[in-house]
Amino acid sequence: MKRWMTIIAIMLLGSLAGFAQADGDGSATKTGDKVPAFDFETAKGKKASIADYKGKLVLINLFATWCPPCRKELPEMQKQVWEKHSKNEKFALFVFGREENWDVLVPFKEKFKYTFPILPDVDRGVFSKFATQSIPRNILIDETGTIIYQSIGYEPGEFKKLVELIDAKLAK
Numbered sequence: 001m002k003r004w005m006t007i008i009a010i011m012l013l014g015s016l017a018g019f020a021q022a023d024g025d026g027s028a029t030k031t032g033d034k035v036p037a038f039d040f041e042t043a044k045g046k047k048a049s050i051a052d053y054k055g056k057l058v059l060i061n062l063f064a065t066w067c068p069p070c071r072k073e074l075p076e077m078q079k080q081v082w083e084k085h086s087k088n089e090k091f092a093l094f095v096f097g098r099e100e101n102w103d104v105l106v107p108f109k110e111k112f113k114y115t116f117p118i119l120p121d122v123d124r125g126v127f128s129k130f131a132t133q134s135i136p137r138n139i140l141i142d143e144t145g146t147i148i149y150q151s152i153g154y155e156p157g158e159f160k161k162l163v164e165l166i167d168a169k170l171a172k
Contacts, residue, residue: 025133025134025152026131026132026133026134026152027130027131027150027152028128028129028130028131028132029129029130029131029139029147029150030147030150031147031148031149031150032146032147033146033147034145034146034147035050035058035139035141035145035146035147036050036129036130037049037050037051038050038125038126038129040094040096040119040121040125040126041119041120042117042119044102050141051145053092053141054143054144054145055090055143056089056090056091056092056143057090057091057092057140057141057142057143057166057169057170058091058092058093058094058140058141059081059091059092059093059094059138059139059140059141059162059166060094060095060096060126060130060137060138060139060140060141061073061074061077061093061094061095061096061136061137061138062096062098062121062126062127062130062131062135062136062137062138062139063095063096063097063098063135063136063137064097064098064099064100064135065097065100065104065105065108067135067136069135069136069153069154070135070136070154072154073136073154073159074095074112074114075112076156076159077093077095077116078114078115078116080159080163081093081116081162081163081166082114082115082116084167085166085170086115086116088170090143090170091166091170093116093117094117094119095114095116095117095118095119096118096119096120096121096126096127097118097119097120097121098121098124098127098135099121099122099123099124100120100121100122101120101122102120105118105119105120130150131152134152134153136152136153136154137150137151137152138150138151138159138162140162140165140166142169148165148169149161149162149165
């Protein structure tokens, strides 16, 4: 009897863990949604709106300078995405530092020699449009303003899928 109770408890915990993983990832948006409206700084004192980028393929990356998976992903972002597509007028990349300001982000960018835009999201204003928890996150928005891809965390295989999608969309 005790053995059956243990087996049932393990099965219940396993199913709850799977359910929590599927529904508890902290996402506020899903693929197919229109990108939520938000404004952000592109340089100190210079504002933009995500709506300004309609007509472009836009990749949003949400990260923090202290986050180990983020630190693994950003060099790949530089090599596999930015160095390939930075000159393409149909593409935009915005990397937002969650709860970080220019004073932290500028030295971080310089230290690692990143050339893509790393922008502040001091009050989680941008982050909260897409999630309640977990970084890094990537959100790819098509030319119509529709979210066509989202990922959480950094895993090389998953990042490769993102790169392939960007490459394919910009090859058209």
